[in-house]
Amino acid sequence: MRYATPHTIxxxxxxxxxxxxxxxxxxxxxxxxxxxxxxAVTVKLxxxxxxxxxxxxxxxxxxxxxxxxxxAPDTDLVIxxxxxxxxxxxxxxxxxxxxxxxNVGDLHFSRVPGLYLLKSSGNIEEVVAPEEASRxxxxxxxxxxHLGVEPAADAAERAEIVGQFIQYNEENxxxxxxxxxxxxxxxxxxxxxxxxxxxxxxxxxxxxxxxxYAVKDGRVVDTARAPVKVEQAGTVKYLAAMAKNNxxxxxxxxxxxxxxxxxxxxxxxxxxxxxx
Amino acid sequence: xxxxxxxxxxxxxxxxxxxxxxxxxxxxxxxxxxxxxxMTPLLIMLGIPATVAAATDSNQIVAASTxxxxxxxxxxxxxxxxxxxxxxxxxxxGALGVQLxxxxxxxxxxxxxxxxxxxVMLGGVGGYMFFESLSQIRKNKQASGKTVEAPAGDxxxxxxxxxxxxQTEFSRSGxxxxxxxxxxxxxxxxxxxxxxxxxxxxxMxxxxxxxxxxPMHAVVGTSLFLVLFTCIEVTFLQxxxxxxxxxxxxxxxxxxxxxxxxxxxxFGRKLKGEQLKILLAVIVLAVTVKMVxxxxxxxxxxxxxxxxx
Numbered sequence: 022m023r024y025a026t027p028h029t030i031x032x033x034x035x036x037x038x039x040x041x042x043x044x045x046x047x048x049x050x051x052x053x054x055x056x057x058x059x060x061a062v063t064v065k066l067x068x069x070x071x072x073x074x075x076x077x078x079x080x081x082x083x084x085x086x087x088x089x090x091x092x093a094p095d096t097d098l099v100i101x102x103x104x105x106x107x108x109x110x111x112x113x114x115x116x117x118x119x120x121x122x123x124n125v126g127d128l129h130f131s132r133v134p135g136l137y138l139l140k141s142s143g144n145i146e147e148v149v150a151p152e153e154a155s156r157x158x159x160x161x162x163x164x165x166x167h168l169g170v171e172p173a174a175d176a177a178e179r180a181e182i183v184g185q186f187i188q189y190n191e192e193n194x195x196x197x198x199x200x201x202x203x204x205x206x207x208x209x210x211x212x213x214x215x216x217x218x219x220x221x222x223x224x225x226x227x228x229x230x231x232x233x234y235a236v237k238d239g240r241v242v243d244t245a246r247a248p249v250k251v252e253q254a255g256t257v258k259y260l261a262a263m264a265k266n267n268x269x270x271x272x273x274x275x276x277x278x279x280x281x282x283x284x285x286x287x288x289x290x291x292x293x294x295x296x297x
Numbered sequence: 298x299x300x301x302x303x304x305x306x307x308x309x310x311x312x313x314x315x316x317x318x319x320x321x322x323x324x325x326x327x328x329x330x331x332x333x334x335x336m337t338p339l340l341i342m343l344g345i346p347a348t349v350a351a352a353t354d355s356n357q358i359v360a361a362s363t364x365x366x367x368x369x370x371x372x373x374x375x376x377x378x379x380x381x382x383x384x385x386x387x388x389x390x391g392a393l394g395v396q397l398x399x400x401x402x403x404x405x406x407x408x409x410x411x412x413x414x415x416x417v418m419l420g421g422v423g424g425y426m427f428f429e430s431l432s433q434i435r436k437n438k439q440a441s442g443k444t445v446e447a448p449a450g451d452x453x454x455x456x457x458x459x460x461x462x463x464q465t466e467f468s469r470s471g472x473x474x475x476x477x478x479x480x481x482x483x484x485x486x487x488x489x490x491x492x493x494x495x496x497x498x499x500x501m502x503x504x505x506x507x508x509x510x511x512p513m514h515a516v517v518g519t520s521l522f523l524v525l526f527t528c529i530e531v532t533f534l535q536x537x538x539x540x541x542x543x544x545x546x547x548x549x550x551x552x553x554x555x556x557x558x559x560x561x562x563x564f565g566r567k568l569k570g571e572q573l574k575i576l577l578a579v580i581v582l583a584v585t586v587k588m589v590x591x592x593x594x595x596x597x598x599x600x601x602x603x604x605x606x
Contacts, residue, residue, distance in 0.1 A: 077301055078301065079300060079301060079545075080298070080299060080300065080301065081299075081301040081308060082299035082301070082308045083308065110603065111600045111601060111602060111603070112600070112601045112602065112603050113599060113600060114596050114598075114599045114600070114601060115599070117409060120593065121412075121592045121593065122591070122592055122593065122594070122595065122596055123408055123409060123412055123592065124408045124601065124603075125408075127603070128600065182599075182600075185598055185599055185600050186600060188598060189598055189600045192598075193344075222301070222307060222308040223306075223307055223344075225306050226306075253303065256303075257301050257303040258303075260303040260304070260544050260545065261303040261304060264303065264304050264536070264540050264542065264543075264544070265540055268536050268537040268538070268540055269533075269536075269537050271536050271540075271542070271544070272532060272533040272534075272535070272536030272537050272542065273533070274544070275356045275532055275536055275542050275544055275547060276356070276359055276529055276532050276533060278360075278544075278547075278548065278551075279356055279357070279359035279360035279363065279532070279547065279551055280359060280360070280363050282360045282363075282364070282551050282552070282555050283359070283360045283361065283362070283363025283364040283365075283366075283367060283551075283555050283558075284363060284364075284367060285555070286364045286555035286556055286558070286559055287363075287364055287367035287368055287371075287559065290368065290559040291371070
């Protein structure tokens with residue numbers, strides 16, 4: 022999957038960015054208390070992720086990312102982790118000659134988020150009005166409308182393919198949704214939230230964003246955003262860069278190591294008297 | 298212990314590829330096949346992207362076939378002369394096969410032709426080897442104690458082969474053929490292997506047994522020698538042009554396979570040619586049955602990543 026386009030997630034003007042430097046601070050008690058202009062929300066929504074940087078090293082097997090902040094008392098929350106949108110192609114299987122299942126063509130998907138993890142304090146389809154869900158791409162129904170697919174003969178075929186595409190990505194752990202799983206606390210007259218996301222190791226290196234939406238009466242009334250960067254490090258980074266930028270040397274190295282191992286094993290077995 | 302694979306971009310339990318490598322390495326040492334027809338689909342099942350699975354497997358086969366060739370060479374089982382003629386043919390055939398694939402893709406039915414060729418070849422080769430070695434084992438039982446009779450039939454074929462020019466003796470295998478025969482047969486296997494995207498060991502073995510009339514143990518050693526060269530070429534091209542060889546995954550796989558190939562060779566010495574042939578036939582037939590199921594049962598998802606077989 023390629024991430025061709027920059028972030029296209031719509032960002033509201035009132036939104037506050039969580040600062041990377043806050044990671045090391047404990048629970049932030051004195052968050053901004055000024056409400057937005059609407060007056061409907063008295064507490065400004067804030068968010069921060071426990072780490073804004075995930076290193077992929079040799080023993081990496083996924084991670085966890087906690088998201089926390091302050092929120093207004095009478096709002097539902099929707100938390101979405103996503104990556105820049107890109108395009109991807111998959112083979113479509115179909116019946117050939119009424120008997121054999123084979124690849125019958127290529128399907129091209131566009132506006133595909135590289136990761137789509139969603140949690141909502143209430144059922145997403147009930148909490149967020151459909152037009153708001155479409156605007157912010159909240160929930161699978163909205164995501165299905167948002168994804169582009171070529172070729173699809175009609176609406177029914179499109180719905181079928183897009184449904185399968187979401188299932189495919191769920192099986193690869195890149196798409197997930199959950200109702201609930203967000204803890205709320207009221208401390209000193211302030212409402213705070215906390216949730217923990219499992220970060221799948223299948224998520225590729227790149228830039229990700231955590232978007233938090235405060236929802237009231239079906240409308241998004243406040244948003245906040247925090248970045249998460251996933252980067253290869255150490256040997257993983259070195260090998261990946263070599264494979265990409267110096268293919269000839271990388272190929273020769275791979276072959277030499279393979280030849281040496283083969284001869285090495287032969288020599289060891291000879292010493293042990295495995296063959297006469 | 299989990300390790301992250303820098304090219305496959307996924308994490309894997311290190312024991313899985315080591316174990317898988319060992320099992321497939323055993324088959325290499327026993328039968329002289331690279332085992333790509335088993336390894337690549339298994340790697341895909343472990344979550345490795347299809348293109349990376351195929352490329353990395355060829356890197357692993359370089360190690361397993363080096364280990365196996367070395368072990369068989371010490372036993373005097375490698376016919377280098379025959380191997381080089383077959384290699385020349387198969388390189389030629391490979392180049393032709395790649396052009397043929399381009400033609401098929403332009404005609405728009407490449408996937409269909411590739412899959413059908415694969416199933417038919419696997420099934421045909423597996424079935425023929427199975428029944429031939431079964432009847433051979435029966436004959437040997439009946440003829441135990443008596444002198445073994447020369448294989449009957451195909452005398453016209455023999456006469457034809459003997460009439461070809463450039464006859465030369467392959468002393469390691471104890472056969473005499475025209476130089477043209479291994480080159481042409483090698484090209485035939487090379488074309489099919491390129492179309493199917495496999496190393497072709499499972500085709501080369503029966504070609505050497507039934508058409509070149511080589512003894513089974515020489516077949517295994519010589520086939521490994523061939524597989525080694527084909528896979529060096531494929532590994533380099535995949536790394537250079539497609540960047541799909543995963544070094545970490547390859548090291549895990551070959552850690553198992555080089556040991557497996559040695560043990561396979563030792564086991565192979567204890568088995569008779571017919572027993573080896575019938576075991577290989579059973580494995581090839583099992584893969585065929587699996588492929589037939591995959592083709593006929595409704596898949597769980599109608600979407601798949603490209604780049605597999």
